[in-house]
Amino acid sequence: MNKRNTSNSTPVLGRRSFLIASAGTVAWLATGGLSGIAQAAAPHALPPIPYAENALEPFITADTIGFHYGKHHKGYVDNLNKLVERTEYADLSLEKIITGTAGRADKTAIFNNAAQIWNHTFYWKSMRPKGGGEPPALLKQKIEASFGSVDACKKEIAGAAVSQFGSGWAWLVLDGDKLKVVKTANADVPLTTGMKPLLTVDVWEHAYYLDYQNRRADYVNTVLDKLINWEFALQNAS
Numbered sequence: 001m002n003k004r005n006t007s008n009s010t011p012v013l014g015r016r017s018f019l020i021a022s023a024g025t026v027a028w029l030a031t032g033g034l035s036g037i038a039q040a041a042a043p044h045a046l047p048p049i050p051y052a053e054n055a056l057e058p059f060i061t062a063d064t065i066g067f068h069y070g071k072h073h074k075g076y077v078d079n080l081n082k083l084v085e086r087t088e089y090a091d092l093s094l095e096k097i098i099t100g101t102a103g104r105a106d107k108t109a110i111f112n113n114a115a116q117i118w119n120h121t122f123y124w125k126s127m128r129p130k131g132g133g134e135p136p137a138l139l140k141q142k143i144e145a146s147f148g149s150v151d152a153c154k155k156e157i158a159g160a161a162v163s164q165f166g167s168g169w170a171w172l173v174l175d176g177d178k179l180k181v182v183k184t185a186n187a188d189v190p191l192t193t194g195m196k197p198l199l200t201v202d203v204w205e206h207a208y209y210l211d212y213q214n215r216r217a218d219y220v221n222t223v224l225d226k227l228i229n230w231e232f233a234l235q236n237a238s
């Protein structure tokens with residue numbers, strides 16, 4: 001726990017406080033907390049992860065989450081806060097920074113760090129302990145209307161995740177009233193092209209290399225079968 005508490009801006013929480021914070025996060029998520037996170041203006045804080053670091057074991061280990069959340073995700077937050085200090089972006093929400101810098105060659109570093117904060121916060125919520133299984137009925141209907149079956153939808157997500165060359169993300173999105181699967185490279189996020197993200201899978205190597213080495217397909221299929229949070233997708237689709 002201590003390794004992530006190296007910054008002055010990060011409150012030092014003991015294990016007990018962390019668990020209480022996590023329980024609070026669950027309640028807060030249930031009341032639509034995503035937009036709450038996304039609207040928070042600079043200085044940006046590392047959003048809480050909605051479960052304990054070992055909660056996704058044995059499929060994703062505490063070691064992976066510890067580095068991924070405590071080093072990579074936190075690193076993007078620290079970088080963004082430095083990059084926007086005393087700029088026109090200093091007081092903007094994360095989403096406004098992302099949409100305001102997307103596609104601008106002179107703002108690449110700000111876009112990349114802001115989008116990676118958003119993407120990772122969304123990724124943690126896209127999984128849950130004892131996830132996978134059957135989607136809730138309302139989502140299942142939408143999935144069947146767009147893909148034919150839940151299995152076909154999962155195959156399409158896995159296909160996008162495995163075929164993304166290099167680092168990036170696979171997404172289930174709502175495009176108009178139709179569900180689609182898309183993939184993005186590096187920090188890119190479907191928000192900037194008007195699609196509404198429902199779920200994501202991180203396919204940067206840091207997401208799976210400690211646990212799966214080069215077996216990206218095994219990692220992706222395990223996430224889809226054992227961890228994917230269909231309830232979160234349904235909340236986002238509503």
Ligand code: MN3
Pocket residue numbers: 068072120202204206207
């Ligand atoms: Mn990552």
